[in-house]
Amino acid sequence: MNRSRDSFDVAVIGGGSAGLAAAVTAARQGARTILLERHGYLGGMGTAALVHTFCGLYLIRDELGAVLANEGFPAEMARRMIAATGLGPQRMGRVDVLPQHPVEFVRIADELVSAEQQLEVRFHSEVTAISQQENWEIQIAGRGGAESITAQSLVDASGDAMVATLLGADSSMVDSPRLQRPAYIFGVRGMLPMNDELRLQTAGWIVEGIRAGDLPNDALGLSFRPSGRAGEIFGTLDLTGGEKVENYDPLDAACLSRLEIHGRDVGSKVVTWLARKSQFWKEAYISHWPVRAGVRESRRWIGEYVLTGDDILAGNRFEDEIALATWPMEFRETARGPKLRFPEGDLPTGIPLRCLRPAGIGKLFVAGRCISVDHDAQASIRVMGTCFATGQAAGREAAKF
Ligand SMILES: Cc1cc2nc3c(=O)[nH]c(=O)nc-3n(C[C@H](O)[C@H](O)[C@H](O)COP(=O)(O)OP(=O)(O)OC[C@H]3O[C@@H](n4cnc5c(N)ncnc54)[C@H](O)[C@@H]3O)c2cc1C
Incomplete structure (x- = not known):
């Protein structure tokens, strides 16, 4: 050796x-x-x-x-x-x-x-x-x-x-349309404890926000889960990866850059909107961004x-x-x-x-x-x-x- x-x-x-x-x-x-x-x-x-x-x-x-x-x-x-x-x-x-x-x-x-x-x-x-x-x-x-x-x-x-x-x-x-889609995951704190009922209600509020034109359509891909730590949850935003499915390329820095910025934009808009919408979310804030968006394939x-x-x-x-x-x-x-x-x-x-x-x-x-x-x-x-x-x-x- x-x-x-x-x-x-x-x-x-x-x-x-x-x-x-x-x-x-x-x-x-x-x-x-x-x-x-x-x-x-x-x-x-x-x-x-x-x-x-x-x-x-x-x-x-x-x-x-x-x-x-x-x-x-x-x-x-x-x-x-x-x-x-x-x-x-x-x-x-x-x-x-x-x-x-x-x-x-x-x-x-x-x-x-x-x-x-x-x-x-x-x-x-x-x-x-x-x-x-x-x-x-x-x-x-x-x-x-x-x-x-x-x-x-x-x-x-x-x-x-x-x-x-x-x-x-x-x-x-x-080819791009068959690739597993990416996701953007971020941490949230300051909200009341998340349970199944609140998770469902939150999904309903997001749909309301999209229908009202207050949230982008991509917000539909967002779901929340407790992190296992007091007062902390993770938001997972499943994304198409580009305006069209064929625009997603997980090896292209320009595509990944748009994805990172878009993930943060949608995440911020949703948490701000939920904080206005519900008592449960009133004090919520985004506590951390990931180092990078998630690429599955x-x-x-x-x-x-x-x-x-x-x-x-x-x-x-x-x-x-x-x-x-x-x-x-x-x-x-x-x-x-x-x-x-x-x-x-x-x-x-x-x-x-x-x-x-x-x-x-x-x-x-x-x-x-x-x-x-x-x-x-x-x-x-x-x-x-x-x-x-x-x-x-x-x-x-x-x-x-
Ligand atoms: C949104 C999402 C949700 C998922 N959900 C789950 C789940 O619930 N449960 C589960 O088990 N799995 C899940 N997965 C899948 C799983 O997380 C990944 O497939 C797995 O972590 C891949 O591990 P890896 O070590 O092969 O690669 P990676 O985790 O991608 O690690 C590769 C490492 O190599 C480094 N690297 C790359 N190129 C270079 C270089 N040239 N020089 C130096 N370093 C380099 C990178 O920085 C990185 O740290 C999910 C994936 C995503 C994206």
């Missing part, structure tokens, strides 16, 4: 759910590991975009009682989050979900990476170029300018399959195997499976709420290691929402419980070199 200052055994690009799991797992295998993240904290969509529920941690079951689907890192994250929030799994129909608080996620991630002697985390580091010689050469734009490091093996946990683009390798993305790798929606529906299993996908396919192709498709018999699906291995490129593994799956299967595997599991597997494999 290489020990020089800027040479590592494993480099993990992106510190979301998948990258965190990959980096901690690789370090625990004894590999000298670096985790590169462009933001100032870990967690990706689960912290920077304020997504506040872990899905895909548990098997789908008719019977009550949550049963973990993947042992190791996903189980450890569940345990730590339950200890931090005091909230256990919650039943929603046939699935169990775990409420998570982004503030706790950031703190838990800090604790996890700080405990690993073999792991170095570099925040404010954007990977801008990659090439493969004998080892991987990785160019980073940091605050002091460009720098470079080398690593024997690489994990792409960037969410957007950035490494595929930087290498000019095969990747795929469905973008570019994916094409690996040695492409897991399909049919695999998920049939609950197919594979000899080389490294994790189980247990979340129903959750389609969000419009901003009007989810459409769920459950696997036959509620069976879990195996995720083969081949989905984490880009075809024809050695010492490279992929983890998280951009692994090699089709659009339908991505609607299942993108959830954070499954990202922890694919991250864990990618870290374990990358550490073997």
Whole structure:
């Protein structure tokens, strides 16, 4: 194993759910590991975009009682989050979900990476170029300018399959109208406690506001949920992503910029309007914006195997499976709420290691929402419980070199 200052055994690009799991797992295998993240904290969509529920941690079951689907890192994250929030799994129909608080996620991630002697985390580091010689050469734009490091093996946990683009390798993305729609999530404080009745009433007031011409039509995509902390709720605004469905491009900075500004504009208008409309909302104010809007789907790798929606529906299993996908396919192709498709018999699906291995490129593994799956299967595997599991597997494999 290489020990020089800027040479590592494993480099993990992106510190979301998948990258965190990959980096901690690789370090625990004894590999000298670096985790590169462009933001100032870990967690990706689960912290920077304020997504506040872990899905895909548990098997789908008719019977009550949550049963973990993947042992190791996903189980450890569940345990730590339950200890931090005091909230256990919650039943929603046939699935169990775990409420998570982004503030706790950031703190838990800090604790996890700080405990690993073999792991170095570099925040404010954007990977801008990659090439493969004998080892991987990785160019980073940091605050002091460009720098470079080398690593024997690489994990792409960037969410957007950035490494595929930087290498000019095969990747795929469905046409804009079929892409899962984005959402803008923000924190609200100062209102009276939110219960189911008030949530329904609030939806009614928003419709009233739109009919009266006081609120934009996009306000229809907004719903509110308690955060689990006293006096705090999250607003989730599902958006089309552009004036027309075909205008949404999650890889285009101009499109994302419009989305960020539009999310804040609609969120502000609705909270101001509700504060005028109802006693419950009179003192409410927006307490925090996300670091970034939430992107559910973008570019994916094409690996040695492409897991399909049919695999998920049939609950197919594979000899080389490294994790189980247990979340129903959750389609969000419009901003009007989810459409769920459950696997036959509620069976879990195996995720083969081949989905984490880009075809024809050695010492490279992929983890998280951009692994090699089709659009339908991505609607299942993108959830954070499954990202922890694919991250864990990618870290374990990358550490073997
Ligand atoms: C609105 C919304 C609602 C959702 N709801 C749920 C839910 O209820 N439950 C659930 O479990 N899942 C949910 N999801 C899905 C889930 O949050 C994501 O799919 C998951 O968090 C993806 O994890 P990831 O690690 O693959 O990628 P990401 O979380 O996107 O992390 C990728 C990381 O890589 C970093 N990065 C990217 N490129 C570079 C680079 N070049 N250099 C350095 N760093 C880089 C990014 O900054 C980021 O931190 C939701 C998603 C959205 C958007």
